[in-house]
Amino acid sequence: MAPPSLETVGDRYQHIAFGDAAVARQRITGSVVAYGAGLDTPDSGPQRVTPREVRMLTGVFAFHMATVTPSGWPYVQYRSGPTGFVHHLGGNRFGFADFRGNQQFVSVGNLETDGRVALFVADHPKKMRLKVFGRATVIDGDADPELLERLSQVADGRIAARCERSIVIDVEAFDWNCARSMVPLYTSEQVRERVQPYIDQIHQLQDRVDELERRLW
Known part of the structure; x- marks a missing residue:
C-alpha cells in the first residue's frame, strides 16, 4: 500500500466536525470567529500532518x-x-x-x-x-x-x-x-525517571553519613 499523495492542506477538521447545529450555536456565542475558519469555502482536502x-x-x-x-x-x-x-x-x-x-x-x-x-x-x-x-x-x-x-x-x-x-x-x-x-498523569516509569536523581542523591548522602559515623567511632 503506497501512501496517498496529498496535494493540499485543508480545513477538513472543521468540515467534518462542525454540523449545522454546532455552527449555529457558535454564531450565537461568537466562537465561530475562532473556530469557523474555512467553513465558508469548499473542503480543500486532507490536512497534511507535520512533524509535530x-x-x-x-x-x-x-x-x-x-x-x-x-x-x-x-x-x-x-x-x-x-x-x-x-x-x-x-x-x-x-x-x-x-x-x-x-x-x-x-x-x-x-x-x-x-x-x-x-x-x-x-x-x-x-x-x-x-x-x-x-x-x-x-x-x-x-x-x-x-x-x-x-x-x-x-x-x-x-x-x-x-x-x-x-x-x-x-x-x-x-x-x-x-x-x-x-490533569497531568504519570506512569510508574515516568515517576521513577523523575525521582531517580533524588533517590541517587539520598543514597550518596546516606553513604557520606555512614562514612562520617565510622570516622567518629
Missing part, C-alpha cells in the same frame, strides 16, 4: 479509537502497547499491529464495514491532546506478513503480545486541544 503530529502519534503508548457500528452507534476502544507501537508509514499514513484480544472483533468488524475512525491521543504529563479523523484499513497478517512484522517492532525489540493483523490509518484531519482542565 508524527511525534505525538508515534511517541504514545495508548490512545482511544472510535469506530462506527453497522447500526450507526459510536464504539470507543482503548488501544495500547509499548511506546512507539504506532508507526509512521509516510505521508499521512500510520499503522499499528492489532494484538490478539477478547475475540469480539467489534472494532475490526466495524472497520471492515465503515473505515472511518476518530482517535483521541493524549500526552498527560505534557498536558497535550490531539484529535484525529481518519480512514482505516484492516490487513490480516497472512495477507501482508512483512507489514505486520514491521509494525510489530519497537525500539526495545519486538512486541511480546501476539499480533494478528495490521491496522493502517490515513489521516484526514486533526485538531490540537488546549491544555485547560487536563
Whole structure:
C-alpha cells in the first residue's frame, strides 16, 4: 500500500466536525470567529500532518479509537502497547499491529464495514491532546506478513503480545486541544525517571553519613 499523495492542506477538521447545529450555536456565542475558519469555502482536502503530529502519534503508548457500528452507534476502544507501537508509514499514513484480544472483533468488524475512525491521543504529563479523523484499513497478517512484522517492532525489540493483523490509518484531519482542565498523569516509569536523581542523591548522602559515623567511632 503506497501512501496517498496529498496535494493540499485543508480545513477538513472543521468540515467534518462542525454540523449545522454546532455552527449555529457558535454564531450565537461568537466562537465561530475562532473556530469557523474555512467553513465558508469548499473542503480543500486532507490536512497534511507535520512533524509535530508524527511525534505525538508515534511517541504514545495508548490512545482511544472510535469506530462506527453497522447500526450507526459510536464504539470507543482503548488501544495500547509499548511506546512507539504506532508507526509512521509516510505521508499521512500510520499503522499499528492489532494484538490478539477478547475475540469480539467489534472494532475490526466495524472497520471492515465503515473505515472511518476518530482517535483521541493524549500526552498527560505534557498536558497535550490531539484529535484525529481518519480512514482505516484492516490487513490480516497472512495477507501482508512483512507489514505486520514491521509494525510489530519497537525500539526495545519486538512486541511480546501476539499480533494478528495490521491496522493502517490515513489521516484526514486533526485538531490540537488546549491544555485547560487536563490533569497531568504519570506512569510508574515516568515517576521513577523523575525521582531517580533524588533517590541517587539520598543514597550518596546516606553513604557520606555512614562514612562520617565510622570516622567518629
